Amino acid sequence: MGTQELIPARGARARWQADLALAGIALIWGATFVVVKQALADVSTLVFLALRFSLATLALGVAFRPLPSKFTGGRTLLRGGILAGLCLTAGYVFQTVGLRYTTPSKSAFITGLSIVLVPVLGGGWYRRWPAREEAAGILMATAGMGLMSLNPDTLRIERGDWLTLACAVGFAAHILVVGRYARLVSFQALALVQVATAAAVALAACWWLEAPMIRWSWALAAALVVTGLLATALAFSVQVWAQQHTTATHTALILALEPVFAWLTSFVVAGEFLSRRATLGAALILAGILLVELKPFSARNVPDSNADKM
Secondary structure (H helix, E strand, O other): OOOOOOOOOOOHHHHHHHHHHHHHHHHHHHHOHHHHHHHOOOEOHHHHHHHHHHHHHHHHHHHOOOOHHHOOOHHHHHHHHHHHHHHHHHHHHHHHHHOOOOOHHHHHHHHHOHHHHHHHHHHHHHOOOOOHHHHHHHHHHHHHHHHHHOOHHHOOOOHHHHHHHHHHHHHHHHHHHHHHHOOOOOHHHHHHHHHHHHHHHHHHHOOOOOOOOEOOOHHHHHHHHHHHHHHHHHHHHHHHHHOOOOOHHHHHHHHOOHHHHHHHHHHHHHOOOOOHHHHHHHHHHHHHHHHHHHOOOOHHHOOOOOHHHO
């Protein structure tokens, strides 16, 4: 049995399309960071998540309503969708609560450790480990995220850091669950059930885990539309579709582009420039992804010395 996670043999074209789709998700998530940060001044955390996921559930219900034949799978669909939704909710809750006790830069880096946790958890789950290019790409991307996000003067492990590490575990588990069930049921059905589960959990929890607060403003309304429709309904549907064509490890690595796109957004909107260290970090993330994409040291890229003798 091979060392990599098994994926359907759908061809290189489908794999590249999936990778481009995942890069688009990273772009959306990176670009919405500022929007969410501003919105949280007018709403408590779980109320915001409840509204965000509820809007996404409504949008997906309308979008997929003409596709009743896709909603099959019975217990498999419910098991996969609910499990993915619970992992998703855990990731967002731990991340948001952790931000109260740690810096945004440390939170960004620790959350990004999900790209390391995916192959580690996946290795234990599937008994298959990343190929050498994937392992090298993961290490390069992790180092790059550290250079982009961490302040060397504030590397102490705080309470919020442990909470954020739990968030990274939640997001890594979500990628693995989606990777498993995306090949067993339709992506439309799985996307809807997981988002609906996240909405239900957030709605149930916001009344007793926090003091609910909401103050309607244009900034909050815009944030809900952008995050509910683009960063949730569209993004998670595309992720489920893409993971039919690629591995969970590959998915996590492509999503490591999120902090790069977050900086690009800040540069365009606010004129923020990267330091030399952060620029090196962004280059390492891109290099790690290219290493996995191109596999320059893979045996299949080495010309067969006997090929011209056949």
